[in-house]
Amino acid sequence: MxxxxxxxxxxxxxxxxxxxxxxxxxxxxxxxxxxxxxxxxxxxxxxxxxxxxxxxxxxxxxxxxxxxxxxxxxxxxxxxxxxxxxxxxxxxxxxxxxxxxxxxxxxxxxxxxxxxxxxxxxxxxxxxxxxxxxxxxxxxxxxxxxxxxxxxxxxxxxxxxxxxxxxxxxxxxxxxxxxxxxxxxxxxxxxxxxxxxxxxxPQPPAQADLHPLQRIADGFSYVRHNRLVLATITLDLFVVLLAGATALLPIYARDILHVGARGLGFLAAAMGIGAAAASLWFSIRPMRTNVGVKMLWAVALFAVAILTFGVSRNFALSFAALVVAGAADMVSVYVRSSLIQLHTPDAMRGRVGAVSQLTISASNELGEAESGLLASLLGPVGAVVFGGIGALVITFGWSRLFPELRRATTFDPPVNDFPAPNGVAQP
Known part of the structure; x- marks a missing residue:
């Protein structure tokens, strides 16, 4: 390595x-x-x-x-x-x-x-x-x-x-x-x-002996049976679905922090700045050990940062909380992407990637709808706080429900640990 x-x-x-x-x-x-x-x-x-x-x-x-x-x-x-x-x-x-x-x-x-x-x-x-x-x-x-x-x-x-x-x-x-x-x-x-x-x-084998519908089903089946891949995909789905606060940024900028459109621009860029900084760090110092535990801690930190943003009335603190949330989210993205790519046979990377892409888009788009609905019921601060607490609960629950996450010490998959459907070779 x-x-x-x-x-x-x-x-x-x-x-x-x-x-x-x-x-x-x-x-x-x-x-x-x-x-x-x-x-x-x-x-x-x-x-x-x-x-x-x-x-x-x-x-x-x-x-x-x-x-x-x-x-x-x-x-x-x-x-x-x-x-x-x-x-x-x-x-x-x-x-x-x-x-x-x-x-x-x-x-x-x-x-x-x-x-x-x-x-x-x-x-x-x-x-x-x-x-x-x-x-x-x-x-x-x-x-x-x-x-x-x-x-x-x-x-x-x-x-x-x-x-x-x-x-x-x-x-x-x-x-x-x-x-x-x-x-x-x-x-x-x-x-x-x-x-x-x-x-x-290199192009994956064509698997011409399998019907296209069977190959599609195999992609979903692989995600369902590979518990580590399933854990990383669903953890991100539910945490972002609950704790995504971007849809409420205009409310915070105008009516809570009172920073106007200019402040909204900074808030909108904050998570991206944190994520870009974390990406740059990992491009220089790639993670190699205890990757599953680090992902769980990063998701927990993301939830705490969102909670901090939710209750903050200080613009500098709110901005800093979103930067931290973006960096923590990037740690989760980095670990999740690496585990999915390295634990998925090349012949299935497209299908597994499509499932992952769907869950990411669903968590972002549906998360915005969920934030708006909760804000109408609990108010914007209540909605963000509820989402942050929910994300912490999900993180703890996933650490118990999927012990494979805690046991993932490196990105390399154990040999034959996750049998692929229909005899597809492991990576």
């Missing part, structure tokens, strides 16, 4: 990393612009009230989640059956065309609310296919012993792109919509070109 080459010394991984960064910046920038345009059209052309126009923003997230939910079985199978490079290339090319069309319609003044929703749904479909392919591609580009570092660096690209994207999109759109959409399309082109630089990679 100590002699493992750093992933960025490998040309194919460098191309992959830069492609993921450019694509994440582009899709995050486009997301903030689509939201701005939806809200603007609802208010100015349709004369919706502020409340009704704001509800349109919630629907944008929903129309991106629904395709992912419906396509999860298909996209996982695709990532295990088709050259993963070509899936990423195809989806990136389509995202480029989508951005160009949005730019043309914006310039011509023909942009409508239905088309923006259609474009958002299209982005959801593209992300549904590209997500499992991207995640399953990384292990094919680096030696096994370098994979945890590669995951940390890959996550750093995603986190940095997620932080930078909305700022870039908002700034460029303020200059001119043409500049914004041209830049977004250009970033997609760069991401596409970089993926074409990646040479041939």
């Amino acid at each position: 100590a002699d493992a080459p750093h992933p960025l010394t490998i040309a194919d991984f460098r191309a992959y990393w830069l492609s993921r960064f450019a694509g994440t910046v582009a899709i995050s920038a486009q997301g903030i612009i689509i939201g701005w345009q939806v809200y603007g059209l609802a208010r100015e052309q349709l004369h919706y009230s502020i409340e009704r126009a704001a509800s349109m923003l919630g629907l944008i997230g929903l129309v991106q989640f629904v395709p992912l939910f419906l396509l999860t079985p298909v996209v996982g199978l695709a990532a295990d059956s088709i050259d993963r490079r070509w899936i990423v290339r195809g989806t990136t090319a389509l995202l480029t065309l989508n951005a160009l069309l949005l730019g043309v319609l914006t310039r011509a003044g023909h942009l409508t609310l239905p088309f923006l929703f259609l474009a958002a749904a299209f982005v959801g479909v593209a992300r549904a296919f590209s997500g499992p392919a991207y995640s399953a591609l990384a292990p094919n580009l680096v030696p096994r012993e370098s994979l945890p570092t590669a995951i940390a660096i890959s996550t750093l690209a995603w986190q940095t792109g997620t932080i930078a994207g909305p700022s870039v999109g908002g700034l460029l759109y303020a200059i001119h919509p043409d500049v914004a959409y041209a830049t977004i399309a250009g970033l997609f082109v760069v991401a596409l070109g970089l993926i074409f630089l990646i040479g041939p990679v």
